Amino acid sequence: MPGVPSGRGCDACRQVKKKCDQSSPSCSRCTRLGISCVGSGLRRYKFIPAPERESQEPGPVEESAQSCANKSALALSPISPLPSNQHTQDLSNLISALQVTDVRFDLRIFGPFVPDIPRRLGRSQALDASVHALVVAFPSVHTRQFTPEMYKSYGEAIRHLRTALADSSAVSLPETLCAVYLVMICQGWIGRGGDFFPSHGEAMAHMINAAAARRDWMGEFEAEIVNTLLIIVLIESFANHKINLDPRLWESSPDSPPIPRPPQPRVTNIECLKPSSLAAVSGFIRNIQGNLSEILSMHQTLQGDLVKMKNLLAGMASKSSRQLSLGERRTQVRWQTGYGFLLLLGMLANWALTAYGLGDAIALGAERDMLVDEVAELAKQAEQYRPLGSSAMPGFIVAAKMMTQDPSKLELLEKLLASYRSDFPVSLAELKRDGSYGGRSACP
Incomplete structure (x- = not known):
């Protein structure tokens, strides 16, 4: 093997460059001189510096303290960012937002x-x-x-x-x-x-x-x-x-x-929230007098839909939000929004029937109070999901305010509306008035 000495004499013989007979336990020269014989028969290695090849990877034994220090310094140095542009940044930010x-x-x-x-x-x-x-x-x-x-x-x-x-x-x-x-x-x-x-x-x-x-x-x-x-x-x-x-x-x-x-779950297949039903409501409102019988029919259908949706929400309300899974919380938000729209439709139907004297006035008045109270209660329950999970609630509160003249109900609705409005305190209209924004509406 290159670089390995062939001599295996004892240390004393090697020091004076004398041939050693490697006798055991002591060579003849050490015995004659009366000195201790150390290292007899031992193979010795001699390490010589050699140029490092580029294609040769250093092994763990060959790492020096300097190379370790260099690696530590490299690990502490900042990593250069990958090339990016506005598109990749927006894509990354959107994906991060969707993971919330x-x-x-x-x-x-x-x-x-x-x-x-x-x-x-x-x-x-x-x-x-x-x-x-x-x-x-x-x-x-x-x-x-x-x-x-x-x-x-x-x-x-x-x-x-x-x-x-x-x-x-x-x-x-x-x-x-x-x-x-x-x-x-x-x-x-x-x-x-x-x-x-x-x-x-x-x-x-x-x-x-x-x-x-x-x-x-x-x-x-x-x-x-x-x-x-x-x-x-x-x-x-x-x-x-x-x-x-x-x-x-x-x-x-x-x-x-x-x-x-x-396909939607059958349990949430609410008739009055179907696009065809909402389109019919839109037509009724444009010609209430000519669609009174249809409004009466819709009013009856609404009663069943309201009970169905309220029961669905009651089943979830028995648990705290911490006990609900992420999927259940998302479902609860959808059902709360759907129930709010049903209450809105109920208030529209109640207003139309009251305005044209159809039905029992006392029963319609009690129903109107019930709808307003349900909106207030729904807004309270949805507060735990503010601001985005309950973003539809302010519209329902505004509609409920228009349906009642009871001072206590109006006061409660005003407090709820003010609380929800605080989620988004900046008004674009205010910015336009003070001249700090020059944007235009997207849709004429």
Whole structure:
């Protein structure tokens, strides 16, 4: 072996360079001189420096203290960030936001299609800009700290959205529909001036009608968007009679199949919350006198739906929110919102029947008080999921205020409304008045 001495003489013989006979237990020279014989027959190794080859990896034995020190210094040095741009940052921020499991700040409450939005980025400037505005504004929902970047990104989203709405080829695309919805959500966070239902109904109705005429792109993601926006537009059509929707959105015909809807649990199949029922309510409100018999029928159906939904919520109310799983808490939020909409429909029907003298006035008065009390109780129960999990409650409270003149009920509703309004203290209208924001409405 190169570098290994062949001599195995004792230390005394090797020191004076004498041949050692390696006798045991002592060599003849050490015996003759009367000295101790040490190291006889022992193989010795001699380490010599050699140049290190680039292709040769040093083993653990060959690591020196200096190399260990260099490795420690390398471990402490900061890691260089990966190359990124605005798109990758927004994608990362959106995915992080979707991983939030606290229902109070859960973006999934805005629709079952929301988790699929990340894979749609990069297809539409309007969607990319609206997602950027959403992820920039999202931290403020928790911190309540508002920055100029929020309003700048919101303004950019508005600009790109207006461009998309002006393009006939893009107006019915699912990405544009999604962009409108996200901008509406952002407006509710940073631009709420006492209006808990930002008005985009007419523009959304135009886009949904375009989607009804074009079914070739309709998959589960697209159907979920259309169905979500359809419910919002139908609710807004109760007060805005300029909204007109294509009946094909909820009716079947041989040449125009209905928009596909993912199956829902049978227990939550509430008749009055179906799009066809909401569309009928919208028509009744526009011509109450000509639809009194239909309103009476709807009123009877509502009684059963209200009892069914109240029983569902009562089963969950027996447990504290800590005892409920994440899926159960999300279900509770959906059911609370659905029950609120049923109470809203009940108040509309009660108002119409009372105004035209149909039914027992005393019974209708008792029912009206019950509906108002139920709204107040629902708002109290939903407070645990503020701000996002209960974001629909202020609208129900406002409707309940219009249904009662009882001072004690009005006082309670005012307190609840003030409490909910504190979740989003900044008003876009106030910003426009003081000149600190120059944005424009997305939808004319």
